[in-house]
Amino acid sequence: MKWFRPDAEPQAVLPAQGEVRHSLALNALYHRLDSQRRYNVLDLGRACSQNVEFFSQFCGKIYIEDLLSTLSSFDYLSPEDGTSLDAVFEYLLPYQSTTRFDIVFSWDLFNYLEPDSFRHLIGYLSRFCPPGALIFSLISTLESIPDKPGTYRIQDSETLQYPAPGTILRRCPCYQEPDLLRLMPGFRVCNSFLLRNGFKEYLFIRRR
Amino acid sequence: MWKKNEPEHSSPEIQSEAPVQQLKERALIGASITVKGDLVGEEDLLIQGRVEGKIVLKENNVTVGSRGNLKADVHAKIVSVEGRVEGNLYGKEKIIIRKTGRVRGNLVAPRVSLEDGATFKGSIDMEAAKQPAVSQPKTRQALATPQVPSVKSEADSPRKVSVGLSAEGAPTSQR
Numbered sequence: 001m002k003w004f005r006p007d008a009e010p011q012a013v014l015p016a017q018g019e020v021r022h023s024l025a026l027n028a029l030y031h032r033l034d035s036q037r038r039y040n041v042l043d044l045g046r047a048c049s050q051n052v053e054f055f056s057q058f059c060g061k062i063y064i065e066d067l068l069s070t071l072s073s074f075d076y077l078s079p080e081d082g083t084s085l086d087a088v089f090e091y092l093l094p095y096q097s098t099t100r101f102d103i104v105f106s107w108d109l110f111n112y113l114e115p116d117s118f119r120h121l122i123g124y125l126s127r128f129c130p131p132g133a134l135i136f137s138l139i140s141t142l143e144s145i146p147d148k149p150g151t152y153r154i155q156d157s158e159t160l161q162y163p164a165p166g167t168i169l170r171r172c173p174c175y176q177e178p179d180l181l182r183l184m185p186g187f188r189v190c191n192s193f194l195l196r197n198g199f200k201e202y203l204f205i206r207r208r
Numbered sequence: 209m210w211k212k213n214e215p216e217h218s219s220p221e222i223q224s225e226a227p228v229q230q231l232k233e234r235a236l237i238g239a240s241i242t243v244k245g246d247l248v249g250e251e252d253l254l255i256q257g258r259v260e261g262k263i264v265l266k267e268n269n270v271t272v273g274s275r276g277n278l279k280a281d282v283h284a285k286i287v288s289v290e291g292r293v294e295g296n297l298y299g300k301e302k303i304i305i306r307k308t309g310r311v312r313g314n315l316v317a318p319r320v321s322l323e324d325g326a327t328f329k330g331s332i333d334m335e336a337a338k339q340p341a342v343s344q345p346k347t348r349q350a351l352a353t354p355q356v357p358s359v360k361s362e363a364d365s366p367r368k369v370s371v372g373l374s375a376e377g378a379p380t381s382q383r
Binding site for chain 1: 320321322323324326327328329330331332333334335336
């Protein structure tokens with residue numbers, strides 16, 4: 001049984017930079033924000049100075065996890081041991097019950113998760129996402145995706161720099177919107193935009 | 209002219225600046241040194257060794273050098289990390305994680321600088337540091353440890369499990 005798709009090692013070297021693209025979903029997210037409010041942000045990707053700088057405009061607290069690297073190097077728990085996925089996520093993302101995430105940046109993480117892991121991750125995060133919480137996600141519609149997820153860098157409220165494409169590819173689950181909604185109970189699609197590069201940007205919102 | 213230059217050579221005030229400069233030099237914990245316990249003081253500190261405990265230099269700067277390894281909470285004016293830290297960092301003015309820095313913990317400071325290439329996991333709180341009372345977040349180690357049952361294999365050694373590539377996820381082509 002496999003929990004996670006990736007076999008990514010933490011990248012020791014500075015990742016190469018890729019194309020810069022207009023991001024309609026990021027822009028939509030930004031325009032939903034109330035300038036008088038401070039938001040708690042969960043970034044499931046790798047720590048990146050530009051993103052932290054961007055978040056700091058509206059953030060009370062920023063949580064950075066680099067979850068995929070953690071999952072990939074997490075080699076001492078398995079379903080055969082009787083450990084549940086819920087326990088794994090509780091261990092890897094040990095938040096206090098009072099923690100609240102208003103915005104979650106999952107980037108392209110979902111492309112690398114088995115459906116079961118995907119559903120459990122969303123189920124776990126839902127505990128900390130109040131109604132109205134947003135998830136920004138990039139879902140590939142292409143057959144192949146880079147072997148390892150990259151670092152996406154926010155240039156400004158409507159521009160995103162993609163990671164360099166890389167040379168080794170793997171097959172992509174190509175989650176369609178109905179698949180995503182099935183795996184993300186409690187969320188609905190707020191905005192979605194298909195990009196020319198084959199990615200679909202999604203902004204999900206926690207239902208009331 | 210003569211009088212203008214005179215103080216530069218004879219003024220006791222200027223002569224006394226040299227020892228003051230020396231006092232401002234930072235203390236060093238060398239690479240071969242391990243400290244277990246709390247460190248408190250009133251001078252800047254460079255850590256190239258290992259520290260386990262707590263470091264409180266609230267009015268001074270603490271630098272964790274590239275060979276430094278901390279399992280400690282740090283309270284300082286400016287905290288700069290080039291090495292490894294597992295613990296919470298509290299910067300009165302600023303926290304800087306250099307490109308070689310690896311930090312796992314929570315950062316509380318009005319300004320946080322994260323250089324590209326730095327590895328960081330935890331939370332960043334730039335608001336709490338601006339307020340007079342800082343609530344201390346729970347450390348990640350403390351939170352992480354008790355929640356998962358022991359799952360070591362019969363041989364009592366970590367078991368490599370199926371966290372890797374699925375058949376679908378195996379590399380399929382090279383671009």
